[in-house]
Amino acid sequence: MDLYLPIANLPVNTVFIIGLGGLVGLLSGMFGVGGGFLTTPLLILYGIPPTVAAASAATQVTGTSVSGVISHLSRNTIDVRMGVVMVVGGTIGAVIGAGLFSLLQSIGQMDTVISLLYVLMLGSIGAMMAWESGQALIRMKTGARPPARKRRHHPLVASLPMRWRFYKSGLYISPLAPLLLGMVTGIMTMLLGVGGGFILVPAMLYLLGMTTQVVVGTSLFQVLFVTMAATLVHSLTTKAVDFVLALLLLIGSVTGAQIGTRISRRMQPEYLRVILAAIVLVVAIRMALGLGWRPDEIYTLEVR
Amino acid sequence: MPARALRLACLPAFALMLGGASAPHLVPDVSQRQIDIQYSFKGAELLLFGAIAYPDGRPPDKPADIVVVLKGPERPIRIREKQKVAGIWVNADSMQFQSVPSFYAIASSRPIEQITDERTTAIYELSITNIQLSPTSFSDTAEIARFERGLIDLQQREGLFVQRPGTVEITDGLLYRVRLPLSARVVVGDYTAETFLIQDGRVVAAAVRDIQVRKSGFERFVALAAERWPLPYGLAATAMAVLMGLLAGWVGRRV
Numbered sequence: 295m296d297l298y299l300p301i302a303n304l305p306v307n308t309v310f311i312i313g314l315g316g317l318v319g320l321l322s323g324m325f326g327v328g329g330g331f332l333t334t335p336l337l338i339l340y341g342i343p344p345t346v347a348a349a350s351a352a353t354q355v356t357g358t359s360v361s362g363v364i365s366h367l368s369r370n371t372i373d374v375r376m377g378v379v380m381v382v383g384g385t386i387g388a389v390i391g392a393g394l395f396s397l398l399q400s401i402g403q404m405d406t407v408i409s410l411l412y413v414l415m416l417g418s419i420g421a422m423m424a425w426e427s428g429q430a431l432i433r434m435k436t437g438a439r440p441p442a443r444k445r446r447h448h449p450l451v452a453s454l455p456m457r458w459r460f461y462k463s464g465l466y467i468s469p470l471a472p473l474l475l476g477m478v479t480g481i482m483t484m485l486l487g488v489g490g491g492f493i494l495v496p497a498m499l500y501l502l503g504m505t506t507q508v509v510v511g512t513s514l515f516q517v518l519f520v521t522m523a524a525t526l527v528h529s530l531t532t533k534a535v536d537f538v539l540a541l542l543l544l545i546g547s548v549t550g551a552q553i554g555t556r557i558s559r560r561m562q563p564e565y566l567r568v569i570l571a572a573i574v575l576v577v578a579i580r581m582a583l584g585l586g587w588r589p590d591e592i593y594t595l596e597v598r
Numbered sequence: 599m600p601a602r603a604l605r606l607a608c609l610p611a612f613a614l615m616l617g618g619a620s621a622p623h624l625v626p627d628v629s630q631r632q633i634d635i636q637y638s639f640k641g642a643e644l645l646l647f648g649a650i651a652y653p654d655g656r657p658p659d660k661p662a663d664i665v666v667v668l669k670g671p672e673r674p675i676r677i678r679e680k681q682k683v684a685g686i687w688v689n690a691d692s693m694q695f696q697s698v699p700s701f702y703a704i705a706s707s708r709p710i711e712q713i714t715d716e717r718t719t720a721i722y723e724l725s726i727t728n729i730q731l732s733p734t735s736f737s738d739t740a741e742i743a744r745f746e747r748g749l750i751d752l753q754q755r756e757g758l759f760v761q762r763p764g765t766v767e768i769t770d771g772l773l774y775r776v777r778l779p780l781s782a783r784v785v786v787g788d789y790t791a792e793t794f795l796i797q798d799g800r801v802v803a804a805a806v807r808d809i810q811v812r813k814s815g816f817e818r819f820v821a822l823a824a825e826r827w828p829l830p831y832g833l834a835a836t837a838m839a840v841l842m843g844l845l846a847g848w849v850g851r852r853v
Contacts (some may be wrong), residue, residue, distance in 0.1 A: 298639040298782075300817040301824055303737050305640050305782050329805025345759070353839050359842025361850065402689040410686075422686045522836045529824065537835055539838030544839060555850070585686040593748035594700075596676045 301536035302345055302346045310340070315546025321382070322547065323554020324561075325570045328355040328489025328517050332418060332573075334408075335581060344405060345395075346536050347527035351487030351541040354520040355409065358547045359489060363518050366511030372460035375507045377515035380467045380476035380494075384520030387480020392531045395484060405583075411486060413582045414512070419427060419492050420574035427567035434564050448501045461506040463512070471502060476516060483524040489517035492574070621645070622662075623651040624805040626793040627757030631807075633780065634814035641757075641782035644668065647775035647793050648677045648704075650768075663706065663713045664726055664766045664774045670758075670811070671787035672703030677749050684826035693745040696732035698783045702741045703751075703760035707768055722794060722801060724751055726759050771823045786812050 296305040328523055332350045337347035338454035366372050379587030398404045454468035475497055494513040498504045504512070529535050558566060605737035633642050646666050650657070675698040682691035710725050720728045727750065733742045753759040754758060758781055766776040774793075789811055795803040813821050823831045 298635060298817055299635050300813060302819040303783065303785065353835050354666075354835060357846075360840050361724050361847030364844075364847060402676075402692060406688045407684070447714075465828065517664070522840075525836050525839070526832040529828045529835065533824050533828060534730040535824065535832060535835050537824075537831075537838070538817075538833055541838060544842040548842050552846055552850035552853075588682075589687050590682055591752065591817035592680050592754050593745075594678050594680075595749065595752065596678065597673050598676050598694075 297538065297542070299346075299539050301341075301344050301534060302539060306308075306340070306342075306539070306542075309397070310543040311539065312499065312546040313542035314340075315354065315547075316550035318354075319547030319550025320554040320557075321550075321570075322358050322575065323551035323556075324558045325554075325566060327361060327491045327570070328521070329547065330355045330483075330486070330488035330521075331492065334487040335577065337539075342539070343534070344408060344541065345354065345399075345532050345534040346483065348408075348487035349391075349525070349532060349534040350536045350539045350543065352489075352521045352524040352528065353535055354484055354517060354543040354547055355483075355487070356485065356487040356525060357540075357544040359491075359518040359521070360552050361513050361548075361551065362514045363511070366514060369511075371508050371511040372515050373460055373504070373512045374515070376460045376465075376472055376504070376508075377464050377512045377519075380471045380479075380512070380516040381519040381523075384477025384483065384516055385475035385523040386473075386479035387477035387482075388478075388527045390477065391481040391484025392527050395532060398485075399596075402594075403594045405594075407580050408486060409496045409585050412540065413578055413585065415482070415493065416578035417582070418573050420571055420578050422496060423492075423567060423571035424575060427564060427571055430564045431568060434562075448503070451501060451503075460504075462508050463502070465502065465504060467502065467511065475501070475580070476520070480520050480523070481515070483520050483525060487524075489521055491517050503578075516530050522524065604610070622650055622652045622795060622803050624790065624793050624795055624803045625651055625807060626805045626807050628791050628807050628809055630798070631809060633783075633809065633811045635786065635812065636815050638815055639782060639817075641784075642780040644778050644780055644791075645775065646778060646793070646807075647773070648793060648805075650772055650774065650803075651796055652772075660797070661771050662795050663708055664776075665704065665706040665710070665713065665722075665766060665794040666766060666774075666776050666778070667792045667794075668703040668778050668780075668789060668809075669699045669792070670695040670784060670789050672699050673785075674698070675749070676744055679748065690744075691741075692722070693737075693742070693743070694734045695733055695745075695749065698731055698749065699729060700787070701758050701781070701789065702729055703762070703780075705762040705763065705765045705776045705778055707762040707766040707774070713796050714801075718796075718799065718801060724794070726754070726761050731758075751772065756783055758783060771842065780811075784811055789790070 297308045298305045318332050322329035333351040334347050338344050393501045400408050429533045451467055451471045452469045456468050457466055482490050491513050498509045503546050600707035675695050676692055678689040678692040680687045719725055723729050766774055768774045789809040791807045793805050796802050
């Protein structure tokens with residue numbers, strides 16, 4: 295069954311889009327990531343204009359992260375103070391992202407920058423995750439204990455002025471560090487339609503040195519509110535949020551997320567992370583190849 | 599636009615000069631004056647038909663030809679060309695065209711080159727390669743031609759530029775009919791269906807019908823809301839996402 299998308303201005307196969315949402319939701323439920331990093335490229339491959347894809351994917355991530363945030367709130371595993379600082383940063387980032395968006399569009403380099411960012415981001419995060427989860431697997435098999443952490447947080451973080459106490463994270467650091475981190479993910483949310491969870495989580499662990507128990511909850515908290523901000527900024531600037539597309543994606547992804555959560559409870563986290571690392575790397579490699587291959591269309595049109 | 603209006607306005611006078619009272623005229627119509635884009639829109643097929651009215655009611659011994667052109671609103675377009683730079687494909691050169699029809703479909707009773715000469719084809723824009731795209735660049739003609747080819751090729755594969763020679767049926771030399779496909783990717787706006795009667799290589803009659811393409815119902819409301827009330831629209835989209843998430847969580851806890 296086909297459905298016409300009023301903002302993207304083209305008909306799409308309903309079953310395909312819901313299925314895509316479902317797949318992304320399944321992954322997000324299983325791995326606790328937003329899944330935007332899969333939605334946007336897949337929508338673009340399907341023929342949805344990149345701007346509409348990124349904007350609507352951001353809206354979708356809002357929906358998929360809601361139930362996660364609620365369950366973390368009830369388990370008291372969110373550092374709200376830290377989260378609010380990052381959301382403020384993320385909102386500023388979304389506005390900066392909007393500026394970058396129109397700049398890149400006017401010089402016609404939007405597609406290239408999106409692809410390059412994806413390759414860099416997914417490539418490095420995927421490689422890091424693969425290495426780390428591989429080590430964890432080996433330790434699990436051999437029964438060796440994980441090596442002790444050498445330092446609390448990165449020296450750069452410690453050198454920033456002004457210090458706040460973040461009790462739940464067990465930190466006494468400058469709020470500028472999470473603010474900047476929030477800004478970076480805000481920009482990426484705006485440009486790529488990703489929640490940025492898979493950047494936030496390692497950064498919170500290894501750069502800020504937050505207590506592990508609150509990392510995932512706080513990252514989801516920031517993702518929820520920053521994707522909301524990005525949806526609003528997109529509505530106001532690019533006007534590219536497609537309500538119907540977002541609704542279709544959400545029908546699939548909220549359902550998939552529930553199923554994914556159940557699967558994840560039956561699997562060992564070490565294996566889950568290896569699988570996630572593999573998926574991230576495959577997407578990164580596919581996009582890297584896409585940059586080098588001769589594209590299907592040499593010419594692109596832009597109304598102006 | 600003014601050029602075309604002038605051209606069409608001049609036609610009757612032109613015809614009068616040529617044949618006086620014996621000039622034929624066209625009575626065209628279309629199957630739909632208004633096309634609504636709705637949730638199930640997958641493109642449309644338009645039937646363009648009409649009568650050729652000769653002063654004495656009889657067609658001439660040598661049959662005339664009919665050319666039908668369906669055109670969408672013109673828009674300024676920037677076309678970008680990808681080139682391989684440092685191993686990756688990036689947008690490099692670009693060119694601006696001031697008046698690119700968002701849709702262009704042409705059908706004729708015989709191949710255009712058998713109906714009329716190149717000059718007439720160019721004046722009346724009777725083939726895809728003769729659409730006036732108005733490039734705003736001062737670069738050499740070879741470069742302009744390269745971009746034009748790219749643009750036309752892209753639009754043809756998207757189904758936005760359509761050429762169907764030999765598909766106009768003429769019955770008894772008096773009635774004509776043709777079907778033209780309207781791609782699902784058409785933009786909204788005012789379309790025109792121009793019909794030309796061509797005899798001995800000359801356009802002897804022409805007529806225009808307007809067709810309106812617009813979104814309707816929910817699709818129209820969404821597009822309008824996104825454009826006119828961006829903040830409430832964004833809030834609504836966010837609220838929808840949050841509600842869907844809450845709903846799924848609620849259902850998930852009970853299943």
